Amino acid sequence: MKPEEIAVxxxxxxxxxxxxxxxxxxxxxxxxxxxxxxxVCQFLKADNRxxxxxxxxxxxxxxxDRIEVVYILYSMALRHRYTLKCRLARENPVVQTVESVWRxxxxxxxxxxxxxxxxxxxxxDLRRIxxxxxxxxxxxxxxxxxxxxxxxxxx
Amino acid sequence: xxxxxxxEVMTLNMGPQHPSTHGVLRLELKTDGEMVADAIxxxxxxxxxxxxxxENVEYPGVIPFTDRMDYLASMNNELGYCLAVEKLMSxxxxxxxxxxxxxxxxxxxxxxHLVAAGTYGNDIGSVTPFLHCFRDRxxxxxxxxxxxxxxxxxxxxxxxxxxxxxxxxxxxxxxxxLNYFEPLVDDLNHLFSYNHIFVKRxxxxxxxxxxxxxxxxxxxxxxxxxxxxxxxxxxxxYLGYEEFDFDVCVGRGQFGPVGSCFERYIVRIYExxxxxxxxxxxxxxxxxxxxxxxxxxxxxxxVGEVYMRTECPRGELGYYIVSDGGxxxxxxxxxxxxxxxMGAFREMSRGTMIADIISIIGSVDIVLGEVDR
Numbered sequence: 001m002k003p004e005e006i007a008v009x010x011x012x013x014x015x016x017x018x019x020x021x022x023x024x025x026x027x028x029x030x031x032x033x034x035x036x037x038x039x040v041c042q043f044l045k046a047d048n049r050x051x052x053x054x055x056x057x058x059x060x061x062x063x064x065d066r067i068e069v070v071y072i073l074y075s076m077a078l079r080h081r082y083t084l085k086c087r088l089a090r091e092n093p094v095v096q097t098v099e100s101v102w103r104x105x106x107x108x109x110x111x112x113x114x115x116x117x118x119x120x121x122x123x124x125d126l127r128r129i130x131x132x133x134x135x136x137x138x139x140x141x142x143x144x145x146x147x148x149x150x151x152x153x154x155x
Numbered sequence: 156x157x158x159x160x161x162x163e164v165m166t167l168n169m170g171p172q173h174p175s176t177h178g179v180l181r182l183e184l185k186t187d188g189e190m191v192a193d194a195i196x197x198x199x200x201x202x203x204x205x206x207x208x209x210e211n212v213e214y215p216g217v218i219p220f221t222d223r224m225d226y227l228a229s230m231n232n233e234l235g236y237c238l239a240v241e242k243l244m245s246x247x248x249x250x251x252x253x254x255x256x257x258x259x260x261x262x263x264x265x266x267x268h269l270v271a272a273g274t275y276g277n278d279i280g281s282v283t284p285f286l287h288c289f290r291d292r293x294x295x296x297x298x299x300x301x302x303x304x305x306x307x308x309x310x311x312x313x314x315x316x317x318x319x320x321x322x323x324x325x326x327x328x329x330x331x332x333l334n335y336f337e338p339l340v341d342d343l344n345h346l347f348s349y350n351h352i353f354v355k356r357x358x359x360x361x362x363x364x365x366x367x368x369x370x371x372x373x374x375x376x377x378x379x380x381x382x383x384x385x386x387x388x389x390x391x392x393y394l395g396y397e398e399f400d401f402d403v404c405v406g407r408g409q410f411g412p413v414g415s416c417f418e419r420y421i422v423r424i425y426e427x428x429x430x431x432x433x434x435x436x437x438x439x440x441x442x443x444x445x446x447x448x449x450x451x452x453x454x455x456x457x458v459g460e461v462y463m464r465t466e467c468p469r470g471e472l473g474y475y476i477v478s479d480g481g482x483x484x485x486x487x488x489x490x491x492x493x494x495x496x497m498g499a500f501r502e503m504s505r506g507t508m509i510a511d512i513i514s515i516i517g518s519v520d521i522v523l524g525e526v527d528r
Contacts, residue, residue, distance in 0.1 A: 026242060026461045027475075053369050057462070059488040061477055070475065070488075072462055076369055076385060083462070104372030107498040115206075130199040130527060139204055 001049060003028035006082050013043060029083035037086055038096040044073060045101050051077045058108035060116035062142045067093045067116055088118065097123040115140040164192060171200050175278040175513045178523030186509060194504040194512060196497050201527040209487035214240055214454040215314055217487065222308040224489070225525040227270050230263035231467040233312040238393055239463035239474040243456040246315045251444035253394050255317055257437040258329070261430040266295040267468035268423040275420060275517040276347055279356050284347040291339060294332055301325060315450040326438045333431050340427055348424055357417035358410035361503040361515035365414065371499035374492050375470025376426060377519055380406045380419035387466040399436050401429045416518035423520070455482050469493055469520060489528060493521040
């Protein structure tokens with residue numbers, strides 16, 4: 001299915017919950033309301049026309065005024081791809097987890113939590129994954145200041 | 156095997172300094188005697204925050220950092236990054252650059268799979284294949300050294316071209332090497348792959364069914380070992396791979412169900428042979444040309460974003476790059492194949508024996524530099 005058709009299908013199914021789409025990008029995407037991401041993902045995986053069974057990438061991007069969580073989806077069965085995005089407030093980034101849809105999301109969400117401080121509501125084991133448990137701050141945020149010491153050891 | 160608790164559960168830390176963890180990986184094993192009730196991987200010991208570094212250097216400066224993620228397949232890593240930036244800037248490269256990139260990527264794939272096979276033998280308790288594999292890998296590294304001066308971390312693929320052209324006569328020497336090497340793959344199979352003890356240690360161990368593998372986002376040889384015929388080179392071709400004649404190898408279930416450690420291992424051996432075929436074809440397709448023809452004076456992509464994935468020896472390596480129109484990337488996110496396969500590790504190892512854990516880690520062929528980035 002072409003990205004244009006997927007965007008139309010999403011708009012038909014979810015109406016106002018799909019906020020914006022950009023289809024002339026190299027990587028066509030739609031922005032979805034954060035509280036609707038779980039139902040959108042469930043639909044994308046289960047619908048026979050879409051069958052997005054493979055979560056390729058889940059990551060964050062910090063645009064100084066907001067944090068975006070990016071979901072790049074691929075269908076092994078039908079060989080097409082689409083990208084979803086969620087825009088979150090920088091002060092309190094919270095989004096529903098999609099761990100129940102693709103188990104791959106488990107570690108990717110932990111990484112996004114570790115690097116951006118995005119809280120995935122409903123995630124079973126939301127701990128830091130790459131940084132030590134007692135690390136302060138979220139390294140991939142644009143305003144992150146590199147610490148000079150970690151536990152009295154110079155970094 | 157059905158697991159039953161019949162004694163006291165003990166927590167055992169395996170790693171981060173254990174030799175068979177291929178780097179610095181810590182596994183928290185919940186054991187009951189020799190049985191493993193749960194194996195929780197703890198990663199991050201090699202975390203250097205590549206993605207933050209990438210935001211602070213100009214586009215070409217990121218290439219050496221990509222080399223250092225998966226240090227056994229650096230050519231493939233930098234290739235993926237260069238292709239992503241080229242896609243963002245709409246740069247077309249000429250035929251010579253494409254062919255040389257394919258030759259280097261496939262030779263690097265052979266070298267990487269040889270390390271995987273050799274170290275797997277070492278983990279399982281057979282030292283001889285390690286020496287055989289490393290002997291031939293050295294010959295490939297010699298080609299790389301001749302081409303770009305480095306044996307492991309190349310910085311050879313540049314955005315829009317290559318650092319140098321091939322040295323005079325290298326094509327013939329690569330063909331000579333392939334003539335020498337291809338029969339040795341069968342030797343390795345006789346010596347090691349179909350060895351009774353090896354098969355006993357790996358077949359029927361650490362089974363990952365196809366649907367579970369897809370659900371966990373497992374890619375590359377590990378996915379094909381589960382019997383899914385999917386290869387980015389074939390299904391989403393880049394660099395003109397569609398013009399090449401090669402098979403996508405999948406596990407055939409010779410000694411047990413597909414998706415076992417043995418299948419994941421043997422897929423790599425099949426792939427080595429296919430890579431040899433691709434290198435021969437790429438050498439035949441080489442045409443004269445200037446490898447620096449389309450290198451841009453200044454790398455300054457337009458505002459936008461791109462996702463590009465390539466088939467690395469360990470699976471799909473994806474680069475998601477966001478550009479704000481400046482000379483530095485705004486965000487580089489790497490989809491690392493080893494990271495995703497480690498996510499599925501608990502699933503594979505539950506209810507096995509401690510000795511099987513070694514077998515499973517070796518079969519998924521992880522490089523911790525790429526897991527942690």
